[in-house]
Amino acid sequence: MSKPYTLQKLLVIAVAKEIHDYENVILGVGLPTTAGALAKALYAPHATLMMESGIIDFKPLLPLNHIADAHSCRGFSYATDLFSAFTMTYRGFVDVCFLGVGQIDKYGNVNTMAIGDYYKPAMRLPGSGGAADFISYAKRTVLTMLGGNFVNKLDYMTSPGYLKGGDSREKSGLFPKGTGPSMLLTTKGVFRFDEKSREIYLAQIHPRVSIEDIKKEVPWNLKIAPDLSETPRPTDEEIDFIRSFAPAQSAGRELALELTVANMMRKAKVI
């Protein structure tokens, strides 16, 4: 029996396993960085980890604060600029990238712009950042949705998934063959896309979650993989790495914030 773990650790590991050895990987801040660090340490020692800010081939020692955080590594191999980081993706040199999700539809199209009307939003989300261009040209895109929603129709389409499904992405002539989202991770399970219809389906389910828990969050009749499995239990090695590398992430955002504020109150002479 291996050590106890938090849900956050399980999520990191599920994502890390999407990084294969010798691949070129564009990371995002948060879960993907920890996943990248874990993959590099345990599964994919020759992967080239990159940030769109032009940090190419780095080994994260700490979680990054933002996409241009060069404080979280001890040097890197190649300092290029944002322009070239994207055109290198355009040319097909990026194997896998990671994007966060606000809303997602049946075919993996993503909204990270706004909830409600774009011009007068109920909630303004971050925007595109690098997302729209990466999902267009990286060979695979891993989507992570920790606080977002499945919807029938996006309030805003920021990042192109499989458009209207089937071969519509390929037929648009805008994207290289074989690109598109390969997986969606949520706090409840792992989803993948049907090879033909490109419709999203549930492929793995996390411990303590039922299919019904998931289905009630999806406003259409969600397909389930015939070989649906439970997300595998972390190994001690995986748990130890994440505990040490990203303790705040292991705690989850709310608990980490609570503990951090409490600590600051203790430390500061005045507030």
Place this chain on the structure above:
Amino acid sequence: MSKPYTLQKLLVIAVAKEIHDYENVILGVGLPTTAGALAKALYAPHATLMMESGIIDFKPLLPLNHIADAHSCRGFSYATDLFSAFTMTYRGFVDVCFLGVGQIDKYGNVNTMAIGDYYKPAMRLPGSGGAADFISYAKRTVLTMLGGNFVNKLDYMTSPGYLKGGDSREKSGLFPKGTGPSMLLTTKGVFRFDEKSREIYLAQIHPRVSIEDIKKEVPWNLKIAPDLSETPRPTDEEIDFIRSFAPAQSAGRELALELTVANMMRKAKVI
């Protein structure tokens, strides 16, 4: 009475005086580099000397072997690439540049491509290199013609001067206002361009040269400045600087080559 000097020193000085303090200057190999070094040492200490290869703000310690020779200085301020060196010129940040001439016409248009038919030349000259783009966008261009010819019609137009004269350069819509060649230096004199007609005229004459010597090399009735002067005698300070900085250049190409070959024969154990 100042020290004796060679014609080559006189030429360097005539060109160096075209560089004013605080200007941004694109140098070429040969005479312009020595002129740039002289100007920086004596007349224009705040000039920013640059090579199109992206060596920005350097102080030449030796004559350069080629446009990308970073061995001839002790560091420089800014390493950029060739693309940006030209687009910075395009944007108007270069005050003066220097180009060599194979053939030149009445309006300062230049051929450095080929003598005779371009496709099957009697003599293949170097080509454009950076010339065509620099003369298009630098505020002033200084032309040097040490072995070339005045002609009625260029065999090939590599670099645009004042086109058909008058306001034809400005009217073409291809060049920023006020750009174009400002002077031509030959082994016999200094030529400038009429403000209105843009026709070249003789402005200064070197010692030991007569107007007739010059006129017989020009296949049209060359205009002479009413205030034609003799190129001023170098000062001791100027002579000393060039003697020390560019001894081979002071000798002129043929004598320098003769002395260098003789020296190599002496030095090499076998040939």
Place this chain on the structure above:
Amino acid sequence: MLVGAGCVEKLVTTYVLRAGGKKGGSAVERALTAATLQIEDYTNFDYNARMVAGMHGFSFMQVLEGVMATDLFHKRSFMGEDKFRVIKCPYTEKNILTVPAANPDVCIVHVQRADKDGNAQYWGAMGSVAAAALASKRIIVSCEEIVEHDIIQSSPHLTIIPAYRVDAVVEIPWGAHPTEVLGYYNIDPFMYGLFMMSDAAADGLKSWMDEWVYGCVNRAAYLDRYIGGFGSEILDGIKAKAFYSAPANHGSAFTTRWDREGRERFMGLTMEELEKTFQERGKLYE
């Protein structure tokens, strides 16, 4: 912060930082809801491409066509037709998505070191720092240290802005605080956290700005207030340790045409011998 202070009517952006997650908010969201702000969204690459075009003096730049499938292309605000335009490649006939050049009026950029002439050196994540500065009509460089010119000259590959483009250079230690400067200090999680917490609500941001922006006559006053209030321990704890780049040798074999014996390296003659040769050959003008 500028949006929060009401300085912005129209915003072209690629990313809006949201404080406090779902429950939080941002100055931009509040301004959009209040209809005091118009917004135009690009991808990071697209807006960077606008500045790269501006940096090179071009009027437009081609960008990546995938965006044509998204609302970034379809939904437009104050830029209208000029947000994106599509042309045909003259060689391949394929559709090319373009964006117009951007040349900001002023860029204020904080770097690690500069010389007094303004040659600015920056290292770490390059992002769009150089393009943003070089595209701008005026450039103000602030830096952690003003160093001697020879430091710059020995390391020209770190320079991102040449002196002739710089309008002013200012030395401001801790100039990026509470954010970070590689090789100088890390982000200050305490002060940054305070700012983020205050940014989640309009009155919070206002009181933070009253204290830390309007309430400080200059940067020294800001630091004094910080140290006076919270002590210097946090700052000491975020100071960077040494991890220096492996140097590049910019040296050459010699720096003068004359060898140790005073002979010209190619011709093998001393200056006196050379002058004598010139005289013998009739090369000298008296």
Place this chain on the structure above:
Amino acid sequence: MLVGAGCVEKLVTTYVLRAGGKKGGSAVERALTAATLQIEDYTNFDYNARMVAGMHGFSFMQVLEGVMATDLFHKRSFMGEDKFRVIKCPYTEKNILTVPAANPDVCIVHVQRADKDGNAQYWGAMGSVAAAALASKRIIVSCEEIVEHDIIQSSPHLTIIPAYRVDAVVEIPWGAHPTEVLGYYNIDPFMYGLFMMSDAAADGLKSWMDEWVYGCVNRAAYLDRYIGGFGSEILDGIKAKAFYSAPANHGSAFTTRWDREGRERFMGLTMEELEKTFQERGKLYE
């Protein structure tokens, strides 16, 4: 040299070196006169722009319109209409001169240092080195020294080609001889002079190549022949002296989330305390 060896049928160039001035000549001139070579001339910028387009995956690049007044624009050879094409700027309506992208099949580039993975570091005059390499389909890096990976990692701003683009890396000291490498050696005026003198006539170039190219089984044989024939004094005399770049500090304040007392820097708890909290809050999966 490739033209002289008869390896080239079509040449796209910007500059043709001429040996021996007016009285001399060049392999290109001889081949043009013999009609064994077709040539297409661009400016340095234009050809560089073709590689910059190729480097970014674009199909064309805009260039500087002044060239439209010259024979570079008007006289075309084997590229015909595709040498330059003119489009309209979609924003300003002005004419834009363009060139098509170039993606060479192979680029062989010699640099100062690289690691065994191929991360290539080059410094000095940048020119179009990076664009030429990155535009190419395959890249072969030769270098003066293969260094440890940590040297590269500490100085990423000197890297011009990342390892994932490199097909092969070779360590060849004196690899650019008789030309130069900044920080390693100067141009060898003796050997370079020999080459230039031989290049002025076809039979001269052939005998030089017979001796120094075809006559040397590899680079070591070339150097051995050189030293055997001419001695090592010239090489010693062109070795670079030390002039090292001022380093950049890439350090940060810490490299782990845990402080010296074993407490997490934000939350102030040890790993044991943190795990205990997780358990108390029901966060742990057994």
